[in-house]
Amino acid sequence: xxxxxxxxTRPSRDGKTFKYMLDYMDExxxxxxxxxxxxxxxxxxxQKARKERELRMGVVAVxxxxxxxxxxxxxxxxxxxxxTDRRRLPLTDEAVSTILTASSGKF
Numbered sequence: 649x650x651x652x653x654x655x656x657t658r659p660s661r662d663g664k665t666f667k668y669m670l671d672y673m674d675e676x677x678x679x680x681x682x683x684x685x686x687x688x689x690x691x692x693x694x695q696k697a698r699k700e701r702e703l704r705m706g707v708v709a710v711x712x713x714x715x716x717x718x719x720x721x722x723x724x725x726x727x728x729x730x731x732t733d734r735r736r737l738p739l740t741d742e743a744v745s746t747i748l749t750a751s752s753g754k755f
Contacts, residue, residue: 653700668692
């Protein structure tokens with residue numbers, strides 16, 4: 649299996665001490681570096697394993713979304729609702745599209 653997180657040591661300016669860093673590529677393909685700030689080898693291996701597990705599982709931080717983007721995205725969802733139940737819902741697809749067109753520049 650390909651290693652997603654690489655452990656690096658970074659020497660200090662005086663050359664006597666060092667710090668560990670984790671190198672990895674985030675979900676958008678950007679290279680990230682995290683300085684761990686300590687030299688406890690066991691703790692570092694646990695942090696590396698945790699970060700690799702997060703990357704493999706696809707754990708992503710929640711991002712905020714505009715209301716108009718959410719409504720536009722919700723129109724593409726597959727709704728598994730009976731037709732009889734759909735008539736009882738307060739917002740139908742037509743109502744959501746009307747809201748989007750009416751407020752296209754306000755959000």
